[in-house]
Amino acid sequence: MNKIFVAMSALPLMLSMSLFNQAYAEAGGTVPPVAVDSDAATNTEPANGGVSRKMLGEVVVTSTTIDDRFDSKRGEPSNISNINGRRVDEEHGKNIVDVLESVPGVTAEVQSGDSVKIMLRGVEAQRYMGEKPGVAIVIDGVPVLERTGRVNIDLDNIESIKVIKGGASYLFGEDALSGAVIITTKRGAKMAGVTAAAEVGSFNYHKGLLRVGFAGNDLVGHIQKSKAMSDDYYDQGAWSRDYLDGKLQYLIDASSDVTFGFEHSKRSKDSHGTVRGVTNAAIDPTSATSGGKDYARKYDIDLNKANLSYANDFGDGANLLVNTYLFKDHTYGWQGPSGYLRDSAGTLLAVNDMSQLRDVYASGADTKQVQKGMKAEVRKGGEQTGMMAGLDMQRFEDRALTTNLVTYTSRNTPVGVTNPLNLQGTVTNNSLSTSDTRAMYGEFKWLLAEPLTATLNARYDNITAKYVSYIPLTATQISQGRVSSGEKTFRVWSERAGLNYALSVDRELYSNISTGFRVPTISQLYGGSITPTGTVLANPNLSPEKSWNYEIGMRAKSELFGVALDTDVAVFQLDRKNFILNTGGQYQTTPTAEGVEQYQNIGGVRNRGLEVGAKTDSLQAWSGDVAYTYLRAIFTRNDSYWMAMGSRSAPLPSVYYNNTGNTVPRTPQHKINLTTRYRATTAWTVTGEMNAQSGSYADEVNVVWVGGRTVYNLMANYEIKTEKGMKWSAFARIDNVFDRYYYTTIRGSSDSNGDGVYNAEDPSITVNAGRVWTAGLSLVF
Template identity: 50%
Template sequence: MRRGCGFPVLAGALGSVLALSGVSAADNLGVIYVESTTIDDRFEQKRDEPSNTRTISGEKVDESHVENLQQVLQSVPGITSEFTSGGNLKIHIRGVENQRYMGEKPGVAVVIDGVPVFERTGAVNIDLDNIESIKVVKGGASYLFGDDALAGAVIITTKRGAKLAGYRLEAERGSFNYQKYLARAGYASDNMNAHVQVSRRESDGYWFQSEYRADYVDGKLQWYVDDSSDLTFGFEASNRKKDSHGSVEGVTQAETDPQSYEGRDYARMYDVDLGKYYLTYAKDLDGGKNLLLNAYQYNDHTRFVTAPQNYTADTPPQIVTDVNAYTTGNDYKQVQRGVKSEYRSAGTGMAWMAALDLRDNTYRNYTKYLVDFKSSPSPSPLNPIRYAGTVVGDDFTREQVHAVYGEIKFQPADRFTFTVNGRYDHLALDYEDYLAALKLDKSFNVTSWRLGGNYALADTVDIYGNVSTGFRAPSISQLFAGTISPTGKTASNPDLRPEQSLNMELGLRGRGNWGGVDWDFDAAIFQLERDDYIMSTAGQYSLPVSGELEQYQNIGGMRSRGFELAMNSDRERKVALNVAYTYLLSEFTRYDNFNLLLGNRYGTYVADCSILNPATQYCLQSMNLTGNVIPRTPQHHLNLSLDYRPARGWTVTGEMDAYSSYYVDEPNTIEIGARTVFNALLRYDTRFGAANKASFFVRIDNVFDEHYYNTARGSSDGNKDGVFDAEDISIVVNPGRVWTAGLSVQF
C-alpha cells in the first residue's frame, strides 16, 4: 500500500509558497462583510474567506468548449469525478465516497441558483451553456448546506444580466456524430433584463448503446424593483434520453472489445425529465444590510429499465439473448421544494448573517414487470411465471428539513478576521409502502459548525485556516431494510446515527510577482476525518456469511490528508499559465468487516474456499481493510493549461492532465497505472459591426490517442472463476482521440 509523507512535508510545501509571496505589513481590512450564502453569488470575494475555495467563471466554461462538466472540474485541485457515458457525472472531493459506484450520494452538496439538486443516481447534470460561475467549497460544508455536505459543495450560478441582450446562435460537430445547437434571445432595459435559451446536445457515443440526447430550455427574468432591490425568476427544463452501456468486464475485454459490444448492463434506457424553477428577492438596506429570499422547486422524473431477461415464461424456459430484453420498468418521481431566507449586516468591527432553510422533498418509486418471464431454467414450482403488468414496487418517502444557520465575522485585531458558523438541522423522514401497507418514520437533529480565521500578511496575501464539519443522515433503506423486505438478508437498524466528517485545513492565498509575471495563488494542507461511517456488516456489495443477517451500522471510518495548489498567471498576457496540483492520501481508518465473494453469488454457500466449485458455489474471504487506500484516489494529480495568443483574436490552448496510479478495489489488489493526457484548443474571436461577435474553435481531446480507463471498479469475483483479479473489474475505456469544432455568432 502507498504511504504518504504526512503533514511535516505538506507544511513545508505550504511554507515554500509563503516564502515566495514577499509578505509585508498590511492595514486594517476596513468594513467586514459576510460573503457566505446558499442563494446567490453577488457577495463573492475571497479576501477574508477562511476556507479553501475555487471559482471558475462562466466565460472560462464557454471558452473551453467542453462536452461535459468533468473537463472543467479537472482543473480544480481536490476534485475527482467519475464520468461514464451520456454526460453522467458524479463529483467527489478529497477522496470521500470514491469507493462507491452504484448510485450512492457523493458526499458533496450541489446547489444551482440556490436550489439543492441531486438526481436519484447521485449524479449531477447541468446545461453547460448556461453557467455564470462554478464555486467549489472544499471541506465539511454542512454549516451552510446541511445534509450530505461531508466533503464540500459545488455551487453553480446560471447566466443572467444585461450582457445577454441580443441574439446568439451556435453550432458544433464532433466525433461519434456529436452535435450541439443553441439559440438565445435576450432583452435589457433600465428596469429589467431577460433571456430565453434553447439548446440540444446529442451523440451516438463511442461505446455500444451509449447514445444520448439532451434538450434544454432555460431562461431568467430580472426586474429591478427600485434602486436597492430586484426580483429574479429563473427556470430550466430539460429532457435527456440516454443509454448507459459502456462498461466491459476485465482487462482482456478492455483490450479486445473496448466499446463493449458484449454483455448487458443491469440498468438502461433512461428517459429523464428535469425542471428547476426559482424566485429570488434581494434587498439592500441602509447600513450595509441585505435581505435575500428564495423559493424553489426541482423536479426529477426518471424512467428506465432494469434486470435483463434471461429466460422466457415457456415450459421449459428458453434462453433470451436479445440485448434489449428487460424484465422491469422503473418510474421514479422526485420533487424538492424549499424556501430560504438570509439576512446579513456589515460593519467596521463585526458582521453577521442569520438564515432559515425549509425543505419539503418527496420521492416516489414505482416498478412493474414488462414481460412474462421466469427467473431461472428450473421447472420447479419454486420458479413461477412472473407476469407482465405485475406491480412489484410502490413506495413513497417524504423528507422534511427545518434548519437555521448563521455566521458571525469580527476582527479581534488589525489584519485578523475570525469567522464562526453554525447550523441546526431537524430532518424528518416518513416512508409508506403501498403494496405492504407499511408506514415508517424517523427523525434526526444535527448540529454543524465552522471555526475559521484569516490573517492579512500583506495587502495582497492572506493566511487562512478553519475547522469545519459535515454530516449525512441515514436513508430509509439503511434504517429499515429488514422491515421493508422481511424476506431479504438485511436486518433493520433504526438506531443508526448520522455520519460525521471533520475537516481541518491551513492555507495561503493571494497575489505575487515571480519572474516579472503576476500570479494568483491558493495553497492549502488539509486533513478530513469521517466517523460513524454507515457500512454494511458484510462489507461493500458483498453477502453475509450463510445463516447470518446483514445490517447497516456505524462501523466505518476514513481519513484524507493532502496538499492542494492552484496558481494562475495574468490572463491578459500573451502567454498565460494555469496550474492545479493535488496530493491526496485517503485511507480507511475502520473497516474490519469486508467479505470478498468468490464464485457464483447465486449458487450454494460453502465455508471453505479451498473446495469451491465457482460455477455453482460461492465462498467468502473475511478481510480487515483498515489502513487500505480508498479506491480511485490517485496520490498525485497535476493539471496544466497554457494559453498562447499569437495574434489578435487567436488563442491556442494546450492542456496536460496527469494522474498517478490508483487502486480499483478496496482490498488494494488491483492497481491501474499512471496516465498523462494532452488536450488542445484553437479559438478565433472577432468583432464585426458595432457590437457583433463571432467565434470559431477546434478542440482535440487526448491528442496523442492515449489508451486509458475513464473509470475502473471492482469488489468481487465477477466472472465466477473462483479468483478475484483484473478480469473481474468493471472498466469504462476512454474513447481515445476526440475532436469537436464549432461556430458561434452573437449580435
C-alpha cells in the same frame, strides 16, 4: 493525531500575527487591514440586479447558499475556488468536468454526455451505484439531488461556479461531507441581443443553440434553447439532451430586484459501454461483442427547475436575500441485468441466461422526485463584526414504481422459497419516501486584531424522513415483522471555526475546522423489513454520518518573472468515523443465512492531502495555470467485508477481507492539471492542456491496480468583432490528442465472471473513447 493537526493549524496564524505586526511597526507602517478586495471600499456599482457590492467596512460576510453576488475569497477561512462564466464558455467542454479539472481536489465520474458525479478530496470514491456524492450541488440556490446521484447542467447557461472544499454542512446542510459546488446561471443586461451557435464533432456529435435577450430600464431577461446529440463511441451508447432555460429580472429600485429563472431539460441515454475484465476491455472497448451489460440502461429523464428570488441592499452593510424553488426529476430506465428467464409455470426457457441477452432486463424503474423549499438570508457588517443569519425549509419527495419486465428467477435452480418466481408485470416497489428539513444557520465574523479575523458558523437541521409502501403485506409477511411504513427524525448540528490572518494586502493565511453530515437512508434504517423478500435487518438506531475537516492554507497575489500570479495552497485532513456500512460490506452480503446482515455505523476513513493552485492573467500573451492534488485516502475501519464468489447458478463460499488500512479505490495519490495559453493576437488564442494522475486501486480489497495516465488536449479559439457590433467566434478542440488508451471508470467488488477467483477479469470497465474532436461557430449581434 487530530489534536496535533489542529495545533498545526493554529500555530502559523499565531506566529504570523506576532512577527508581521512587529515587522510593520519597525518599518513605520501601519498594520495591514483585514484582507479585502483592493476596490472594496469604493466599489458601489450595482452588481447583478441592483444590489451594491460594497464591502462592509473592516468586516464583510460573503458566505451564502443562494447567490454568487458575494464572490470574494478574501478574508475567508476556507479553501474556495471561483470560475467565471467566460472561462466556462471558452472551454467548450462536453461536460462540467472539463471546467473543474482546473480546481485542485476535484474528482468526477463522467457517465455520458454532461451527466457527471462530482466528488471532492476523494470522499465517497468507494461508492458507485447512484448514491449521494458527499458534495452539496446547488444551482441558483436550489439544492439539486438527482435520482442517480449525478448532476446535469447546461454548460451554455453558467454565469459562475464556486467550489467550497471541506465539510460544508454549516451552510448547506445534509450531504455536504466534503464541500459544495455552487452554480449560478446566466443573467443580466449582458445577455441582451441574439446568440446563435452550432457545433459538430466525433461520433456524429451535433449541437445547436439560440439565445435571445433584452435589457430595458428596469427589466432584463433572456431565453435560450439548445439541443445536442451523439451516436457515442460505445455500442448502444447514443444519447441526446434538449434544454430550454431563461431568466427574467425586474429591478424594483436602485437597491433591490426580483428574479425568476427556469430550466427544462429532456434527456435520453442508452448504454454506458461497460465491459467485464481487462481482456474484454482490450479486445472490445466499445462493448459491442463481448456481452458486456450495464446495470441500468434506456434512461429517459425529464428535469424541471424553477426559482424566484428577491434581493435588497438596505445600505450600511445590510442586505436580504430570499429564494423559493421547485425542482422535478422524472426518470425511467431498465435495471437488473442478471437472472434466468422462465415461463409463467416456472419452466426455464431454452435461452434463459439474462446476463448473455443484451436487451433483456429484469425490471423497469419509474421514479418521480420533487424538491421544493425556501431560503432566506440577512447579513450585516461593521467595523469590528459582521453576521449572517439564514433560514432553510425544504421538502423532498421520491415516488418510486418498479415493475417486472420479464418472468424470471435469480438462479437457475428449482423454483422455491429461496428462489422465488418473479412474474412479468408484477409491481415490486410502489412507495413514497419523503424528507422534511427545517434548518437555521448563521455566520459571525469578528476582527480580533487589525490583521486577524475569526469566523464562526453553525447550523441546526431538523430532518424527518418518512416511508410508505402501497403494496399490501400478506399475513406471513406481517408475522415476519415486515412493515409498510416508517418514520425517523434526526437533529444535527454542523459547525465551522476559522481564522484568517492578512499578512499584507495581497497575502493571507487561513485555517479552519469544519463538519459535514449525512443522515441514514430509509433502506439503511429499515433494511429488508420494508420489502417483501428482503433479508437485511432493520436498524432504526443508526446515527447520522459525520465528517471533520481540518485545514490550513495560504492564498496570495504576487509576481513571477513579471507575470501576475494568483496562488492558493492548502493542507487538509478529513476524517469520517462510524459511517454507515452493511455488515456484509459494500455491495456484499454475509456468507450464510445465520450471518447478521444489517447497516451499522461501523466504517471509517481518513483523507489527507495537499492542494496547490496557481493562475495567471489569461489576457496576457502567454499565460498558464496549474492545479495539483496530493491525496492519501485510507480506510481506518472496514473490517466486515465478504466478497461473493462463484456464479448465480453455482455459488461458492464467500471470502472474508479485512480492508482496514487499505487505500480507498479510485483515489490517485497524485493528480495534476497544467494549462498554457498563447494569445497570438487579440483574436487568436491557442490553449494546450495536460491532465495526469497516478495509479489507483479498482476495489476496496486492493487487489486490482490500474496504472496512471497522462492525457493532452489542444484547443484554438478565434474571436472578432465587426464595426457593426457583431461578434464572430470559432473554435476547434481535440481531446486526448495522442489517443491514449485508458479506463474512464473501473469498479470491482465481486467474482463477477464466476470462476472462483477475484482478479483483473472481474471489474466492470468503461474504456475511454480515445481521440475526440469538436468544432463550432457562434455569432452574437
